[in-house]
Amino acid sequence: MVESILYDDQKGKAIGVRVIDRLTQESIEFYAKIIFVNASTINSNAILLNSTSSRFPNGLGNDNGLMGKYITCHNYRGKGYATFEGFLDQVNLGRNPGHAYVPRFRNVYSQETDFLRGYAIGMSASRQIEGSGDLVGDALREKLLKPSYGMWGMAAWMQGEMVPEESNHLRLSKDEKDKYGIPKLILSVEWKENDNKMTRDFVEQQTEMYERMGFKNIKVEDTGAPPGSDIHEMGGVRMGKDPKTSLLNGFNQLHACKNVFVSDGACMTSGSTQNPTLTFMTLTARAANYAVEELNKLNL
Numbered sequence: 436m437v438e439s440i441l442y443d444d445q446k447g448k449a450i451g452v453r454v455i456d457r458l459t460q461e462s463i464e465f466y467a468k469i470i471f472v473n474a475s476t477i478n479s480n481a482i483l484l485n486s487t488s489s490r491f492p493n494g495l496g497n498d499n500g501l502m503g504k505y506i507t508c509h510n511y512r513g514k515g516y517a518t519f520e521g522f523l524d525q526v527n528l529g530r531n532p533g534h535a536y537v538p539r540f541r542n543v544y545s546q547e548t549d550f551l552r553g554y555a556i557g558m559s560a561s562r563q564i565e566g567s568g569d570l571v572g573d574a575l576r577e578k579l580l581k582p583s584y585g586m587w588g589m590a591a592w593m594q595g596e597m598v599p600e601e602s603n604h605l606r607l608s609k610d611e612k613d614k615y616g617i618p619k620l621i622l623s624v625e626w627k628e629n630d631n632k633m634t635r636d637f638v639e640q641q642t643e644m645y646e647r648m649g650f651k652n653i654k655v656e657d658t659g660a661p662p663g664s665d666i667h668e669m670g671g672v673r674m675g676k677d678p679k680t681s682l683l684n685g686f687n688q689l690h691a692c693k694n695v696f697v698s699d700g701a702c703m704t705s706g707s708t709q710n711p712t713l714t715f716m717t718l719t720a721r722a723a724n725y726a727v728e729e730l731n732k733l734n735l
């Protein structure tokens with residue numbers, strides 16, 4: 436387990452990491468010329484905040500005190516389901532003819548609603564196999580081999596942009612530690628009024644879409660699921676041009692400690708409405724390429 440990053444005041448750069456052997460609890464140091472912090476958003480924040488030195492008493496590179504702040508994720512609170520009376524002669528192997536995706540359509544070219552940004556919608560249609568829920572063994576096998584299908588149903592879910600707020604943050608506990616002696620994390624992230632309004636809009640819009648498409652038994656609701664249920668955590672070590680308002684530059688280097696790169700979701704300034712991981716991977720590839728170039732030029 437990486438406990439922290441080692442910073443050398445004299446050299447003015449990071450020199451390696453301190454790890455705790457998970458089995459023996461032994462503390463071991465490893466040294467390197469460059470360090471990529473990619474432990475996933477939450478853990479990357481935790482490692483950096485725990486990397487204190489006389490130069491960086493509040494966490495490595497955290498001169499402006501913004502590290503761990505502006506944590507964001509996606510808003511998946513809005514969910515819908517409805518059935519369709521038709522296409523009963525159609526069955527798709529695997530019972531799933533595919534997913535539909537509605538790209539963000541709110542506030543794309545101008546501000547048109549009482550909330551900021553917008554949401555995409557994912558949809559998935561399938562036919563239920565009737566009466567298989569309470570069967571086991573041979574009876575279930577027989578049923579699955581000779582299924583009788585119910586109506587088509589289509590699920591829908593929103594993927595909303597949670598506008599990052601400074602108050603949505605994570606921090607290290609001052610008095611509680613885990614079994615490795617690493618400070619425990621405290622996450623304090625809540626939905627704001629913008630998220631509530633956006634969810635209400637999804638409920639209205641998705642209901643209308645189902646109605647216009649001729650669906651029946653329409654149920655679209657705000658599930659109230661808490662932030663993080665989407666497992667798309669982002670932010671805390673945000674990228675930006677100005678070291679006063681961001682922690683990383685355009686190549687994912689800490690403004691204040693250039694041989695440390697953070698290129699996972701922690702670098703994101705906001706989450707937009709797409710699945711995020713390909714973006715993290717792309718940023719990582721670019722940052723790694725740049726790091727090698729800089730290393731070869733002896734700049735790091």
Ligand SMILES: Cc1cc2nc3c(=O)[nH]c(=O)nc-3n(C[C@H](O)[C@H](O)[C@H](O)COP(=O)(O)OP(=O)(O)OC[C@H]3O[C@@H](n4cnc5c(N)ncnc54)[C@H](O)[C@@H]3O)c2cc1C
Binds near residue numbers: 436473474482712715
């Ligand atoms: C069920 C599920 C479904 C998902 N579906 C999608 C999807 O469809 N599309 C999409 O874009 N994203 C999806 N995601 C999100 C996606 O998985 C993450 O964005 C992605 O894995 C992040 O990659 P990462 O390398 O930053 O972190 P990870 O893949 O989590 O890797 C981080 C690694 O660091 C290690 N680590 C952490 N802390 C320490 C430490 N202190 N010391 C040493 N090692 C440490 C961890 O053990 C882990 O191996 C999904 C996530 C889940 C859980």
